[in-house]
Amino acid sequence: MAQRLVPVISMQDFDRRKEEITQQLIDAAENAGFFTLVDHGISKEEIDAQFAISKAFFNLPSEIKAKTPHDTTTNNGWEYKAQLRPSTGTYDQKESLWLQRHSYWPSNEDVPNFREQTTDFMEKCATISDQVFSCIAAALGFPQDYFRIANDPNQPDCLTQLRLIHYPASENAVGTWRAGSHTDIGCLTLLFQRDGEDGLEICPGRESHSSFAGGDIFTPLSAETGPIVVNIGDMLMAWSDDRLKSNFHRVRAKEVGKSPSRYSIAYFNQGRRDFVLQGPLKKYPPTTVAEYFAQAVSRNFSRQAIASS
Incomplete structure (x- = not known):
């Protein structure tokens, strides 16, 4: 199977170009499941600043990071x-900090200005998400603000x-998985990366939930x-x-070297x-988001796994 290109979509002049952008987004969402957003309103400097504060947290000693324990x-x-990924049978080789607006946060004493800056970044992500959601809602026949309301982080x-x-850097990870093959359980993911820190691989199709695309080409x-890499969940x-x-x-480790x-x-x-x-065609019975999550976690993860991807 040939490699699939990820469409690049400019969000410039969104209000004026919304119909054109909607067509591009839906085509990408239907046929690739992934697309890359440019001209989205978050500057490279703002993204660099958020990565800097993220790195400041991860550079802390483990006992300080553990002051924000995983719940x-x-x-x-x-x-x-x-x-733990069912696709590999091993644990992903990464650490992470999960945050919600009303969750427990690292203190400003440990990472100065962490909460204020990160909350501002989350608000910018929500604004971009709302733009994408308004296009998707219109294409599916829902009211324009339908998915914005359904995903309102202020609620x-x-x-x-x-x-x-x-x-973390690794000397002996050649050809292994830093994060095993998976789909995201939720609605829409915005992913930010840094220059030169490669490893992300995407599957050109999704034939089965249970195969984890193991025999397909990434x-x-x-x-x-x-640019923001966006994928449908x-x-x-x-x-x-x-x-x-x-x-x-x-996410794959390098084929050679460190x-x-x-x-x-x-x-x-x-x-x-x-x-x-529930979709506009009512293909599936209605269920709450909480019920859907519980079913998806049970289907896709072992008991030891984190309940989101």
Whole structure:
């Protein structure tokens, strides 16, 4: 199977070009499941600053990072090599900090200005997500603000999270998985990468939930600071009656030599717990976002796994 290109979509002059942008987004969401946004309104300097504060946290001693412990009931907090992938049978080789607006945060004493800056970054991610969601809602026949309301991070039942991720450098990881093949459970993921910190690979199709695309061809996607890699999640695929595609992806170590540190930032739009999920064609019975999450975690992860990807 040939490698699949990831469409690049400019968000410049969004209000004026919304119809054109909608057509591009839906074509990418239907046929690739991935697309890259440019001219989206978050400057390279702002992204660099968020990576800098993320790196400052991960550079702390483990006992300081552990002051923001991972809570398995909310999936918030710092975790280290704790996510077991059924696709590999091993733990992902990374550490991460999961955050929600109302979760427990690292203190400003440990990382100055952490919460203020990161909250501002999350708000910018929400604005971009709302633009994409308004296009998707219109294409599916929902009111324009439908998915914005369904994913409103200001609501107390919203499951949306920001995840700061660090893949530590490794001398002996040649050809292995820093993050095993998986799809994202939620609606829409915004992924930020840094120049030169490659490793992300995407699957050109999604034939089976259970195969983890193990026999398919994955396409490397070069890391670049600035563009946002966006992918459709399982929940939005179901919400669109399978019109939009949630595709597999993974992070691979270098084929030769040492794999350097890799940092990434993911903003997961994951819906509001009590919001009822059902597509316009009613292909699947109605279910709440919370019920969908519980079923997806049971289906895709072992008991030891973190309840989101």
